[in-house]
Amino acid sequence: MPRALLLGASSQIGLDLLRRPPVGWSFEGAGRTDPRPWGAGLSRFHLVDLSDERAVRTLLGSTDSEVWINLARQGEEPFPWPRADARAPPAGPNPTDPAWRVNAELPGWLAQEAKRRGRYLVHLSSDEVFDGSGGPYAEEDPPDLRSTTLSRVGYARGLGESQVYESEGPRAILRVCRPYGARHPARPDWLERLWRDLSEGQAPPLSPPELLTPTYVPDVTLVLGALLERRPSRLYHVASPELIPSAGIARALQVESGREPLGPAAPLEPGIEPMRWGLRIREVHKLDVRPLSFREGLRSLFGGAAGPVRSTPR
Ligand SMILES: NC(=O)c1ccc[n+]([C@@H]2O[C@H](COP(=O)([O-])OP(=O)(O)OC[C@H]3O[C@@H](n4cnc5c(N)ncnc54)[C@H](OP(=O)(O)O)[C@@H]3O)[C@@H](O)[C@H]2O)c1
Incomplete structure (x- = not known):
């Protein structure tokens, strides 16, 4: 049976994939x-600090998995995203920082080893x-590495992505936008946190308004299944086909949950231009995947008994 190695197997996306793995594949993490312990079906788990280059290269030299999937990431997932002037500016390379190594360097180590070993x-x-000034972004758009308003995590992640993109080995890149819907047992995502706050009557955070295309995590699992079979060398966007304003998210939760009222409407800072995030999707249709809109994703989550959250939020 073919096998894939998941780096960052405990991530939201990793857990969703492992709960319903593509037929005919086995996974090591x-x-x-x-x-x-959360129900992930792994044949084996390697305890490895993915910011440690030597440990990572040793692992890659010893695995016979033919596909490697990098889900590792470090950094905040704020909602709403801070305005450009409130974010820490991009800093230069900082190899002594483990988060820098995971976000900016690990993808390069993986790309080199994958090319060398034919994975x-x-x-x-x-x-x-x-x-966040020019979205929704196209698959051809390169990371905004020269922007002075790119976030610190974004700069590191952009460098990491670029190294994979420029490597000549067979590789795919999936860009997502504010993933939700994994129902991770230990790590509530931004939608779960918002749902919990609203359910407790708390006001949503004061927005800088944003435009977004949130990614329904089970759609990423479908795309990963298709990539395992076909192995194209491409960059894909997996996101809602509709751009939505952040101010409408609480209202959409209210409508789709059927619960009234969940909390005050999202306050907007007057006169502020929205941050323009989001991803345009195109290539993913060639894999026969049609990502859900945000409303459809919510409907799918509320179709289950628990709604978008685990039954006992932490
Ligand atoms: N704003 C956005 O659009 C956004 C937000 C989130 C994610 N994403 C994307 O989606 C992908 C997967 O995200 P996710 O939400 O599933 O990620 P996640 O839940 O935050 O998981 C990140 C994974 O990386 C692991 N990790 C981090 N540092 C590590 C280290 N030094 N050694 C070993 N493991 C380490 C974590 O392990 P632990 O469980 O031990 O922490 C976890 O398994 C990311 O690559 C990212 O590009 C995008």
């Missing part, structure tokens, strides 16, 4: 948290690699 590499990226 690597990272610092073993997800098997297919899939790297998860996101619209964080842009500065």
Whole structure:
């Protein structure tokens, strides 16, 4: 049976993939948290600090997995995203920082080893690699590495993505936008946190308004399944086909959950231009995947008993 190695197997996307793995594949995981207690079907788990270059290269030299999927990432996932003038500016390379190594360097180590050893590499990226001034972004758009308003994490992730993109080995890059819907047992995503706050009557955070195309995580699992079979060398966007304003998210939750009222409407800072995030999708249709709109994703989540959250939020 063919096998794939998941780096960052305990991630939201990793856990969703491992809960319903593509037929005919087995998976081994690597990272610092073993997800098997959460029901992840792994043949093996390697306890590895993915910011440690020597440990990573040793692992890659010893695995016979023919596909490597990099889901590792470090950094905040704020909602709403801070305005450009409120974000830490991009800093230069900082190899002593483990987060820098995971976001900016690990993808390069993987790309080099995958090319050398003839393995297919899939790297998860996101619209964080842009500065939020020009979305929704196209698959051809390169990361905004020269922007002075790119976030620190975005700069590191953008460099990481670029190294995979420029490598000549067979590789795919998937960009996502604010992934939600994995129902991770230990790590609530931004939508779960918002749902919990609204359910407790708290006001949504004061926005800088944003335009977004949130990614329904089970759609990423479908795309990963298709990539395992076909192994194209391309960059894909996996995101809602509709651009939505952040101010409408609380209202959409209210409508799709059927619960009234969830909390006050999102306040907007007057006179502020929205941050323009989001991803345009095109290539993913060639894999026969049609990502859900945000409303459809919510409907799918609320179709289950628990709604978008685990039944006992932490
Ligand atoms: N804003 C956005 O659009 C956005 C937001 C989030 C994610 N994403 C994208 O989606 C992808 C997957 O995201 P996700 O939400 O599933 O990620 P996630 O839940 O935050 O998981 C990140 C993974 O990386 C692992 N990791 C981080 N540093 C590590 C280290 N030094 N050694 C070993 N493992 C380490 C984590 O392990 P632990 O479980 O031990 O922490 C976890 O398994 C990311 O690659 C990212 O590009 C985009």
